[in-house]
Amino acid sequence: MIITSSSGFFPGRSLRGLRRSGIRHASMQRSVRFLRNGGKPPAAAGRRILRARSSLITNPEDFEVGRFIGSYGFMNVTSFSSFNLRGLSSGGGLEELDVRYSPEDIERLKVQDVGEGQVKIRLYEGRIVQGPLRGTRIIFKVYPGLRAGGVEADMMAANELNCHAFLQGETGRICQNIQIFLGGFETKTGEQWLAFRNDGIYSAADYAKIMGEDVLKYRTEQRSWNPFDWEQKMTRRRKFVIKLLNGAMGGLAYMHSNERLHQSLGPASVVLNTIMEKDADYLVPRLRDLAFSVDIRYSSLDTSPGVLSEGLWRRASAAGAFTLLEKRAFGIADDIFEAGLLFLYLTFLPFCESGAMDGLSLQRLFEGTFQLDLEAAREYCLADDRLREAVKFLDLGNRAGWELLQSMLNPDYRQRPIAEAVLSHRFMTGAAL
Known part of the structure; x- marks a missing residue:
């Protein structure tokens, strides 16, 4: 199923600002990085992650990972060869969910110059098994490690974490119309597992x-x-x-x-x-x-x-x-x-x-x-x-x-x-x- 975005049409992300430049912004990555001492995801073994927000759940042992829900990746749409679309002609984007195409989707893709990005995000169900939020259902959003996802995955995970921490922490209140971030962990392979309250799939x-x-x-x-x-x-x-x-x-x-x-x-x-x-x-x-x-x-x-x-x-x-x-x-x-x-x-x-x-x-x-x-x-x-x-x-x-x-x-x-x-x-x- 193909879903498009903003200046590509719609969901997930247009990737208008994402480029494969290879630039490493170490200060951004490290400012809100998980500690690199996690274990394999299902056991959620590892050390605490965020140095920044004590209210977030930072112990991997507090989580239990459930079934795999799905995955999605990003593709850059750089041009349309048969259409005059000013909104997409320079860096619009397309998000693909579960990487399945109908014949109609394939026909549409034939008139586009498409480059597939490296960042593949996986989603899992889970729950919190310890602490005051024990039993809370969660959704894990998993960013690939640096080797698999490149610097973009690192920056995307850091930016998402940073934004949620700011909106939930420094503002002093929680908006009911923004997904609630609860914590997460990083595995030994560098994957970032971000945990959100499961308010619907x-x-x-x-x-x-x-x-x-x-x-x-x-x-x-x-x-x-x-x-x-x-x-x-x-x-x-x-x-x-x-x-x-x-x-x-x-x-x-x-x-x-x-x-x-x-x-x-x-x-x-x-x-x-x-x-x-x-x-x-x-x-x-x-x-x-x-x-x-x-x-x-x-x-x-x-x-x-x-x-x-x-x-x-x-x-x-x-x-x-x-x-x-x-x-x-x-x-x-x-x-x-x-x-x-x-x-x-x-x-x-x-x-x-x-x-x-x-x-x-x-x-x-x-x-x-x-x-x-x-x-x-x-x-x-x-x-x-x-x-x-x-x-x-x-x-x-x-x-x-x-x-x-x-x-x-x-x-x-x-x-x-x-x-x-x-x-x-x-x-x-x-x-x-």
Whole structure:
């Protein structure tokens, strides 16, 4: 299954700032590194890891590793040979999950110049077996060691750990819309095992895929096509999606208020505690995948950029953002653009039958074919019966959804709203329903 990201389309990570430069940033790696004395993962044997946060669980013996859940890696998409996609033409990205491709995926890849990255991340279930959190279910996110994953894996693990430690420690409070980091350990082979509280294994990408299959099944089986039943289903779906988007934007607003960018926001980077639409009242979306987060405190902006943020600041310079104030504003607006792509994805894919549209095609349509002219894109989608429910959703409240989407995807970064403004928009408050 192929999932794309931000300036590639969507989840996980676009890798816009990641380059195979071979540069070693030792100070960054060592500042929050696990001690290199761990043992094999299932036994979780080794020594304590973090020197920084005593509240984190740092003893490998406190963990029990369970079943393997899956893995994902990253591929750099450097160009599209058959499409005019300014958003992907220089360093967009594609995330692959479980490395399985459909024939349609293969056809799409034929028109791209793709380079596979070294970083392959594995996921395991687990639990805490000692201490006050004994019995707590966790998800292990495993970064490969330096030999297998290169310097990028080291920097990504360190950056993710550092960001979570800051957001949970120095801020003095915990945001319910960001995944909770509990600790971890490092093995003798250098693998970084980061432990997060298990608040669900489904992502927003999984939800969209399942709902698309639901639409296809419903229409294929032609359940006497009860218009009332269908409208009830769509009403529940709209409420669920709006709550999902509110949670994701709430997490992003919290990060921005604490001087951190996400920089890899997409459907795969939003984890859900339920995908049952009847349980929407209990839905709590949480942001994850903070490996590419960027510190935008002025003291950090005034230093040389790290390898993981080089792409961001190149784009900032290209957009005319040179001063510290302008660079900070650009970074926030860049996250909002990614959030706009997430908004687009979640207002289309769960409402369209599976196969009618995918994330990459959606980005090609809006960014490539229509150059972010949403009125023209709307007319095109309205003519396709398979996309009509998505158009109806965005049309609610005198086209409130289109209005918000247009502002988030504004080509001028200075004109994009901040996260708090997105949350207060009438489409997001549910006033348009």
